[in-house]
Amino acid sequence: MLQVGVNGYGTIGKRVADAVRAQPDMTIAGVTKTSPDFAAEGARTAGYPLYACDEESVDEFHAAGLAVDGTVGDMVDASDVVVDATPGGVGAEYRPLYEARDTPAVFQGAEAPDVAETSFNARANFDDARDADYVRVVSCNTTGLSRLLAPLAETYGIEKVRTTLVRRGGDPTQSDRGPINDILPDPVEVPSHHGPDVQTIFPDLSIDTLGLTVPATLMHLHSVNVTLESTPDSRDVCDLLDAESRLFVVPERSGIGSCGQLREYARDAGRPRGDVWENCVWGESITVEERDFYCFQAIHQEADVVPENVDALRAMFDMADAEESVARTNAALGLERDGDARPDPRVAADD
Numbered sequence: 001m002l003q004v005g006v007n008g009y010g011t012i013g014k015r016v017a018d019a020v021r022a023q024p025d026m027t028i029a030g031v032t033k034t035s036p037d038f039a040a041e042g043a044r045t046a047g048y049p050l051y052a053c054d055e056e057s058v059d060e061f062h063a064a065g066l067a068v069d070g071t072v073g074d075m076v077d078a079s080d081v082v083v084d085a086t087p088g089g090v091g092a093e094y095r096p097l098y099e100a101r102d103t104p105a106v107f108q109g110a111e112a113p114d115v116a117e118t119s120f121n122a123r124a125n126f127d128d129a130r131d132a133d134y135v136r137v138v139s140c141n142t143t144g145l146s147r148l149l150a151p152l153a154e155t156y157g158i159e160k161v162r163t164t165l166v167r168r169g170g171d172p173t174q175s176d177r178g179p180i181n182d183i184l185p186d187p188v189e190v191p192s193h194h195g196p197d198v199q200t201i202f203p204d205l206s207i208d209t210l211g212l213t214v215p216a217t218l219m220h221l222h223s224v225n226v227t228l229e230s231t232p233d234s235r236d237v238c239d240l241l242d243a244e245s246r247l248f249v250v251p252e253r254s255g256i257g258s259c260g261q262l263r264e265y266a267r268d269a270g271r272p273r274g275d276v277w278e279n280c281v282w283g284e285s286i287t288v289e290e291r292d293f294y295c296f297q298a299i300h301q302e303a304d305v306v307p308e309n310v311d312a313l314r315a316m317f318d319m320a321d322a323e324e325s326v327a328r329t330n331a332a333l334g335l336e337r338d339g340d341a342r343p344d345p346r347v348a349a350d351d
C-alpha cells in the first residue's frame with residue numbers, strides 16, 4: 001500500500017484524498033490543515049490522520065477540540081509520497097522540505113512547470129512521470145485540452161489548435177471572487193497561459209488560446225477548433241472521442257444543454273460532491289469541415305484533475321502502466337460507462 005500524504009486540504013486536496021482512499025493499492029497517511037475549520041472537522045470525520053501546517057497552529061486545533069498528529073514535517077515522514085495541493089507558489093516553497101525528507105511529491109497546475117521534473121496528463125504522457133520524484137499535474141483547463149487533443153493527434157495528426165476558454169469566475173466556495181456581473185478578457189494577453197501550458201505536455205504542438213472569465217462557478221467551457229492533418233468524417237471523430245474513458249460525449253437525447261444540467265446529472269448519478277471527472281463534449285457540436293474539427297466541451301474545474309493525481313502516483317512508483325492505471329482509477333471512482341449508466345451518444349434523440 002502506497003502511503004500518500006495530502007498537503008493542502010482544500011478544493012483539490014480533499015477530493016484527491018478521497019480518490020486515493022478509494023484505490024486498492026494506496027491509502028492516506030494524513031492530511032494537513034491551516035486551521036481547525038469545517039474542512040478539518042470533515043477530515044477527522046473521514047478518519048484521516050490530521051496534521052497542522054505549523055507549530056503555532058497546533059494549540060488552535062487543540063482549543064477547538066481537534067486532536068492533531070503533528071505538523072507537516074511529521075506527515076511527510078509518515079508518507080511515501082506527498083500530493084501538494086496548496087495554493088499556487090506555496091508548493092514550490094514546500095519542495096525543499098520534501099527533498100530534505102527524501103519524499104517525492106505531486107504538485108498542481110498553478111505551480112510553475114519547473115517545480116517538477118515533468119508536467120503530467122495520464123492520457124498524453126504517463127510514461128514521462130515513470131520513476132520521477134517530482135511531477136506536476138497540469139491545471140484543470142490544460143488537463144481538459146490534453147485529453148481531447150491526444151486522440152486527435154494520434155489518429156489524425158494536428159496542424160494547429162485554436163481554443164477560447166470561457167473560465168468560471170471562482171469555485172462555489174470562493175464568495176470573494178468575481179466578476180459579479182461582467183465578462184472579462186482574462187488574461188487580456190493573447191495567447192493566454194493555457195497554450196504554453198498545453199505545450200508542457202505536447203512540446204511540438206502549435207496552439208493559440210484566449211481566455212475569458214464569466215460570473216459562473218459551475219464549470220469552464222471551451223470552444224475548440226483543431227486543424228487536422230487529414231479529413232475524417234464527423235461521425236468517426238465522435239466514435240473516436242466516445243471510446244475515450246475520460247471523455248463523456250454528451251448525447252443529444254440526454255437533453256443536457258448546459259453546465260448546470262451536467263452537474264445535476266452527476267448528482268443524480270450519486271457522484272461524490274456531484275463531481276464530473278470527465279471532459280463533457282457535446283456530441284452535436286462535434287463537426288468536421290474539410291480539415292477543421294470543432295466542438296464545445298465543459299470542464300468541471302474541481303474534479304477533472306483528481307483521477308490524474310492518482311495516475312501520477314502510480315506512474316512515479318511504477319505501479320502500473322498507463323492503461324492499467326487509468327482502468328484501476330476509473331473503476332475505483334466509478335468513472336466507467338457501465339458503472340454510471342451514461343447514455344450512448346450515438347443514439348440520436350429521435351431513434
Ligand SMILES: NC(=O)C1=CN([C@@H]2O[C@H](COP(=O)(O)OP(=O)(O)OC[C@H]3O[C@@H](n4cnc5c(N)ncnc54)[C@H](O)[C@@H]3O)[C@@H](O)[C@H]2O)C=CC1
Pocket residue numbers: 007008009010011012013032033034053085086087088090108109110111138139140171301302305
Ligand atoms: N480549484 C480549481 O479549480 C483547481 C485548482 N487546481 C490547482 O490546485 C491547487 C490548489 O487549488 P485549490 O484546491 O483550488 O485551492 P484551495 O484554496 O481550495 O486549497 C488550498 C488549501 O491549501 C491550504 N494551505 C494554504 N497555505 C498552506 C500552507 N502553507 N501549508 C499547508 N496548507 C496550506 C489552504 O488552507 C487550503 O485548504 C492550485 O495549484 C490550483 O491551481 C487545479 C485544477 C483546478
Ligand SMILES: O=C(OP(=O)(O)O)[C@H](O)COP(=O)(O)O
Pocket residue numbers: 109110139140141142167169194301
Ligand atoms: O487551473 C485553473 O484554471 P486555469 O487553467 O484557467 O489557470 C483552475 O480552474 C484554477 O483557476 P483559478 O486560478 O482561477 O483559481
